[in-house]
Amino acid sequence: MKLKAILIAGLLFHSTISYSETIFVTLEKDNAIAVVDPIAGKLIKTVEIGQRPRGIALSPDQKSLYIATSDDDAVIIVDAETLKLIDKLPSGEDPETFAINSDGSKMYVSNEDDNQITVIDLVNHKAEKTVSVGVEPEGIAVSPNNEWIVSASETTNMVHWIDAKTLEIKANTLVDPRPRALSFTADGKQLWVTSEMNSSTMVIDVATKEILHTIKFSIPAVGQEKVQPVGVVIDALQNWAYVALGPSNRVAVINAKTYQVEKYLLVGARVWNLAFSPNQERLYTTNGVSHDISLIDTQNHKVTKSIAVGRYPWGLAVKK
Amino acid sequence: MVSSARFFSCFLLLFSLCGAENVISAPVQEIKVAYLAQEKKQPAALSNLEAFVKHKGWLGAKLALNDNNTTGQFTGQHYHLEQRIVALDADVKAVFIDLIKENYQLIIVNLSAQQLAEISGLNNQQALLFDVSTRADSLRSQNCLNDVLHLLPSRAMRADALAQYMRKKRWNEWFLVLGNTKEDGLYAEAIRRSAKKFGMKIVAEKKWLHSFDARRTAQSNVPVFSQVGDYDVLVVADEQGLFGEYLSYRTWLPRPVIGTQGLHATAWHKTHEQWGAVQIQNRFKALAGRPMLEEDYAAYLALRSIGEAATRTKEITAVSVKAFLLSEQFKLQGYKGKPLSFRSWNGQLRQPVLLAAPTSLVATPPLDGYLHPKNELDTLGYDQPEVHCQ
Numbered sequence: 045m046k047l048k049a050i051l052i053a054g055l056l057f058h059s060t061i062s063y064s065e066t067i068f069v070t071l072e073k074d075n076a077i078a079v080v081d082p083i084a085g086k087l088i089k090t091v092e093i094g095q096r097p098r099g100i101a102l103s104p105d106q107k108s109l110y111i112a113t114s115d116d117d118a119v120i121i122v123d124a125e126t127l128k129l130i131d132k133l134p135s136g137e138d139p140e141t142f143a144i145n146s147d148g149s150k151m152y153v154s155n156e157d158d159n160q161i162t163v164i165d166l167v168n169h170k171a172e173k174t175v176s177v178g179v180e181p182e183g184i185a186v187s188p189n190n191e192w193i194v195s196a197s198e199t200t201n202m203v204h205w206i207d208a209k210t211l212e213i214k215a216n217t218l219v220d221p222r223p224r225a226l227s228f229t230a231d232g233k234q235l236w237v238t239s240e241m242n243s244s245t246m247v248i249d250v251a252t253k254e255i256l257h258t259i260k261f262s263i264p265a266v267g268q269e270k271v272q273p274v275g276v277v278i279d280a281l282q283n284w285a286y287v288a289l290g291p292s293n294r295v296a297v298i299n300a301k302t303y304q305v306e307k308y309l310l311v312g313a314r315v316w317n318l319a320f321s322p323n324q325e326r327l328y329t330t331n332g333v334s335h336d337i338s339l340i341d342t343q344n345h346k347v348t349k350s351i352a353v354g355r356y357p358w359g360l361a362v363k364k
Numbered sequence: 365m366v367s368s369a370r371f372f373s374c375f376l377l378l379f380s381l382c383g384a385e386n387v388i389s390a391p392v393q394e395i396k397v398a399y400l401a402q403e404k405k406q407p408a409a410l411s412n413l414e415a416f417v418k419h420k421g422w423l424g425a426k427l428a429l430n431d432n433n434t435t436g437q438f439t440g441q442h443y444h445l446e447q448r449i450v451a452l453d454a455d456v457k458a459v460f461i462d463l464i465k466e467n468y469q470l471i472i473v474n475l476s477a478q479q480l481a482e483i484s485g486l487n488n489q490q491a492l493l494f495d496v497s498t499r500a501d502s503l504r505s506q507n508c509l510n511d512v513l514h515l516l517p518s519r520a521m522r523a524d525a526l527a528q529y530m531r532k533k534r535w536n537e538w539f540l541v542l543g544n545t546k547e548d549g550l551y552a553e554a555i556r557r558s559a560k561k562f563g564m565k566i567v568a569e570k571k572w573l574h575s576f577d578a579r580r581t582a583q584s585n586v587p588v589f590s591q592v593g594d595y596d597v598l599v600v601a602d603e604q605g606l607f608g609e610y611l612s613y614r615t616w617l618p619r620p621v622i623g624t625q626g627l628h629a630t631a632w633h634k635t636h637e638q639w640g641a642v643q644i645q646n647r648f649k650a651l652a653g654r655p656m657l658e659e660d661y662a663a664y665l666a667l668r669s670i671g672e673a674a675t676r677t678k679e680i681t682a683v684s685v686k687a688f689l690l691s692e693q694f695k696l697q698g699y700k701g702k703p704l705s706f707r708s709w710n711g712q713l714r715q716p717v718l719l720a721a722p723t724s725l726v727a728t729p730p731l732d733g734y735l736h737p738k739n740e741l742d743t744l745g746y747d748q749p750e751v752h753c754q
Contacts, residue, residue, distance in 0.1 A: 221697055
């Protein structure tokens with residue numbers, strides 16, 4: 045009887061939010077997530093989720109949504125269809141960002157105040173271990189082959205290379221001041237790291253852990269100290285990389301083969317995080333201060349639309 | 365001291381012998397930093413609500429020590445912070461000479477402008493001094509000490525920050541009220557300079573003479589005292605906090621108070637939480653059991669600057685640290701949204717200045733629209749062409 049009711053409710057829900065593509069955006073100051081249909085260019089609804097939501101990601105099977113509710117000291121799991129709470133993960137204090145490995149079995153959470161990474165088993169929802177890293181760990185990523193967990197510490201100014209099997213730090217790469225976000229290329233050969241304070245992005249060779257190239261950003265008529273790189277993504281074909289440049293309100297379009305900056309696209313105010321549409325034809329940005337997201341056409345490198353979503357959009361995840 | 369040095373050189377030897385490829389290497393390079401301060405006499409205060417904080421600054425250095433040593437685990441470096449807090453009646457100069465004899469080349473100094481100038485005179489470039497206390501403009505524009513880096517904003521930077529905001533608000537006509545200490549005079553001078561620089565007008569100026577018991581008579585005296593015709597804001601110069609708090613809400617005309625009280629300019633404030641500041645506020649509170657003050661922030665930045673130099677260059681002599689910190693390569697994260705660096709012409713740390721009211725952060729100049737050919741942070745304080753230092 046009860047099961048039936050849930051099934052029916054599920055079906056009803058399903059029919060109401062079954063779009064071809066859905067963006068979930070964490071709203072840091074609304075304690076909620078925004079659900080957006082990018083094809084229709086519309087905010088569908090806003091759902092309360094917990095205190096100060098920031099990092100957000102879908103499970104590889106797209107069934108669960110993980111959200112760091114920082115002021116509740118938890119990463120929560122919600123059903124990606126119904127948006128109902130499934131469980132709370134023991135993430136440690138003040139979780140902001142996290143990464144999930146490719147088979148969805150492990151989550152790695154940055155605990156900024158405690159200078160550590162918490163490893164969570166996503167099968168039994170238990171914290172397995174903590175790994176001590178540098179001061180104020182923030183950006184975190186798992187290599188495509190699940191060999192490396194990399195963590196960037198903002199004050200130590202390093203990328204720590206953690207062996208995913210032994211959970212020991214095997215190498216450290218000193219990078220430009222205040223590294224924020226990092227992203228592996230699809231082939232797993234490069235790691236791209238943004239530096240907020242040096243207006244730069246470094247391309248690191250995964251084999252040697254050394255910096256191959258440093259890309260400097262400079263925008264005509266915009267003060268250099270406003271050019272603060274945060275989010276970074278590289279397309280699957282490794283033709284283009286995109287870096288969100290914070291309070292300069294621009295996204296840099298970089299030729300991922302030559303490392304030349306081809307264009308700066310004007311988006312909303314304090315652009316922070318980036319995510320591709322499933323077919324990578326569009327790129328979405330969260331613009332914290334202008335309370336909206338921007339839609340970028342990645343074929344023509346043009347900003348096509350902005351959608352108001354709520355107060356302080358922080359991160360985003362895109363579901364097929 | 366000697367034995368620990370020997371211990372470390374043995375360690376170094378062991379390491380080179382083994383040729384171990386340990387990534388998290390044991391500490392092999394010891395970085396010695398001293399912290400020199402003097403006990404302070406508890407000053408007269410207007411209110412008993414704000415407790416007197418002993419040893420402002422020290423815990424900021426301690427926090428940076430922890431941060432640097434966390435980083436040091438990965439770089440094979442270890443930081444040692446030697447605390448020398450001199451008694452009120454003791455001789456700071458003698459203690460400084462001892463530190464030089466003990467080969468401390470990096471010294472955080474929390475002393476008055478006069479004492480700083482005196483020890484700089486004895487230093488002979490042997491140590492690099494990190495001033496975490498003074499705000500004197502003379503040391504940054506006329507009588508520069510080229511062995512000193514100043515971490516706190518000068519009075520001119522503070523006054524310029526206020527003036528930028530006033531200009532934006534178009535509160536252009538100022539009534540300047542100053543106390544009768546030497547420091548109040550210097551603050552008032554900085555206010556006059558900024559007024560001129562940003563096209564403000566000082567329409568009235570008065571000295572608060574302390575010729576009556578302010579505690580009893582503030583209500584009746586401030587309205588009379590403040591009848592000077594019309595003005596937009598009252599700018600108060602009372603660095604010690606002896607009367608400034610009495611002015612708000614008691615003036616003849618309903619006008620805001622800015623300056624050393626009311627809306628004030630500071631390097632750090634408990635209400636500041638943007639740009640990752642919440643994290644350092646929390647870490648400091650956990651360590652100190654109180655909010656971080658600007659001297660703590662300055663000492664934190666001083667030791668963090670040393671940490672940056674040591675991490676990136678591995679060179680820790682006074683000469684090499686100074687060269688790195690004054691280079692274009694040095695960019696310090698200071699939780700104020702812009703990379704911090706030192707002005708090569710006077711050793712002043714470039715930084716945004718917070719404009720804070722008691723429970724809210726109002727603005728963080730430099731504000732948008734104040735342009736500078738090189739770095740907008742240089743719209744605050746003495747810029748290169750204005751400085752006449754050798």
